[in-house]
Amino acid sequence: MSRKFLSGNEAFAEGIRLARPEVISAYPITPQTIVVERLSEMVEDGSLKAEYVHVESEHSAMSCAIGASSAGARAFTATSSQGLLYMAECLYYASGGRFPIVMMNADRSTALPWNIYGDQRDSLSQLDSGWIQAYAENAQEALDLALMSYRIAEDKRVSTPYMANLDGFILTHTYETVDIPEQEQADRFLPPYETDNRIDFDSPKNMAFSAGPDTNFIFKAKAHAAMLAAKDVIKEAEEDFASVFGRRYTGLTEDYLTEDADYIIVTLGSIAGLCRETADKLRAEGIKAGVVRIRYMRPFPNEEIASSLKNAKAYAVLEKDISFGNEGTVFTNVNSALHKAGISVKGYNFIGGLGGKNISAGDIENIFTSIADGTDTVNIIGAGGIGNGK
Numbered sequence: 484m485s486r487k488f489l490s491g492n493e494a495f496a497e498g499i500r501l502a503r504p505e506v507i508s509a510y511p512i513t514p515q516t517i518v519v520e521r522l523s524e525m526v527e528d529g530s531l532k533a534e535y536v537h538v539e540s541e542h543s544a545m546s547c548a549i550g551a552s553s554a555g556a557r558a559f560t561a562t563s564s565q566g567l568l569y570m571a572e573c574l575y576y577a578s579g580g581r582f583p584i585v586m587m588n589a590d591r592s593t594a595l596p597w598n599i600y601g602d603q604r605d606s607l608s609q610l611d612s613g614w615i616q617a618y619a620e621n622a623q624e625a626l627d628l629a630l631m632s633y634r635i636a637e638d639k640r641v642s643t644p645y646m647a648n649l650d651g652f653i654l655t656h657t658y659e660t661v662d663i664p665e666q667e668q669a670d671r672f673l674p675p676y677e678t679d680n681r682i683d684f685d686s687p688k689n690m691a692f693s694a695g696p697d698t699n700f701i702f703k704a705k706a707h708a709a710m711l712a713a714k715d716v717i718k719e720a721e722e723d724f725a726s727v728f729g730r731r732y733t734g735l736t737e738d739y740l741t742e743d744a745d746y747i748i749v750t751l752g753s754i755a756g757l758c759r760e761t762a763d764k765l766r767a768e769g770i771k772a773g774v775v776r777i778r779y780m781r782p783f784p785n786e787e788i789a790s791s792l793k794n795a796k797a798y799a800v801l802e803k804d805i806s807f808g809n810e811g812t813v814f815t816n817v818n819s820a821l822h823k824a825g826i827s828v829k830g831y832n833f834i835g836g837l838g839g840k841n842i843s844a845g846d847i848e849n850i851f852t853s854i855a856d857g858t859d860t861v862n863i864i865g866a867g868g869i870g871n872g873k
Contacts, residue, residue, distance in 0.1 A: 600839020
């Protein structure tokens with residue numbers, strides 16, 4: 484195992500190299516560009532043996548990946564923001580066809596106003612597209628997700644495409660020390676891709692067909708069941724990952740000081756580290772603060788969320804997203820998890836980081852103070868009286 488100083492984008496590219504994709508369809512868009520640039524260099528220097536297809540649009544990038552996967556090849560692509568929205572039509576074809584494509588999305592604000600900086604409105608808008616969705620906190624987790632994503636997506640119990648999300652610029656362009664596994668380790672963890680869901684001239688089958696009302700719902704029910712099955716497959720993959728690489732992950736969520744916490748922030752992505760630091764500061768001052776980091780938004784960790792929050796006095800969801808006219812999408816999902824479990828804990832929603840606006844340690848401390856005091860249930864950080872509502 485070697486150690487390098489890499490950005491989140493570069494770390495993810497290293498993970499994809501180790502996964503040995505056979506087809507890479509590339510259309511660069513900020514802040515994702517570095518991923519496909521590095522992969523093109525790897526193909527050029529021979530360290531990655533793959534077909535590198537430079538397509539003319541994001542729609543074509545996903546179409547190419549679908550074609551490759553339908554031929555039985557391990558496929559990869561990457562995108563961000565408006566690019567993800569442009570390929571949205573194809574996302575449903577990929578999931579409906581049960582093609583286990585892996586895509587990295589560099590989370591970025593969506594237009595208008597035009598903005599290249601990071602929030603999570605792009606990926607969270609596609610929660611219903613049938614893709615597994617994971618959110619990395621740091622560059623090491625980004626690399627590790629690149630490897631685990633194929634192991635999870637290609638499992639025959641799942642056979643579902645996988646979107647790995649990295650916070651734009653905050654994670655994609657910042658550098659840290661990353662451990663890079665040896666290829667032998669990666670090969671031991673991730674076997675070559677095998678699937679029956681492919682074009683086969685010796686055994687012809689119909690793929691990507693139409694289905695009327697009498698059968699369409701059956702395919703959707705099976706896709707839903709496969710997404711739920713991914714919960715167990717994720718845990719299995721992480722156990723095997725720990726045995727091979729020595730790094731252990733915690734499933735769909737990650738808890739920090741939640742066992743006896745009175746006040747808990749639920750969040751996702753790179754901001755979780757600052758939330759934990761703030762919880763430590765408040766603990767030193769006698770306030771029982773805790774943090775839950777959501778690692779997977781799909782499949783959603785209903786049981787884990789309910790277990791983590793059931794004894795809290797109040798919780799806040801801090802997210803970089805808003806469903807206009809209602810509340811944050813993550814907050815909706817967390818509230819639903821508690822309601823289904825019959826748990827009554829007061830919840831508050833804080834929207835931050837839109838368009839890349841900084842979320843400070845002071846903002847996070849104020850969130851903990853606000854939920855202890857019982858302030859507005861939906862609050863756009865920094866907006867003053869704009870957008871706050873009971």
